[in-house]
Amino acid sequence: MEAFDYGKTRATAERLIAKFGQKGSLRRINNSGPDYDPVQASDDFPCSFVDLDQSQAHVADTLIQRGDRMVYISTEGLSITPTLADKMLIGGVEHAIVDIQPLSPGGTVVFWQLQVRR
8 A cells, every 4th residue: 555645735735824824923932141131032933824713612611712713834934843832923913822733644744733812
């Protein structure tokens, strides 16, 4: 049996997110300097994403709160791996990342699924 080519699936996801999504950024806070006098600076990493409402069926009796958003981030052009410490900029508004799940069948990250909260 021939192995499935997840690279093609990733290319399809990148194309669809670029076509139907929007541009935004992941913001990463970096600390520098001594521990007693740290300096914080932020770096923004551009990305393409699709911003979706959470289904009301998922809100009841779960960790998902009203107003949370589901974001699918394309791997195309993304130079970092998202972390919970990062922030997602949607329309210039900063959102906290509550959960991150890569869709990575066969070890190939097709896209990143984030739950974000304002």
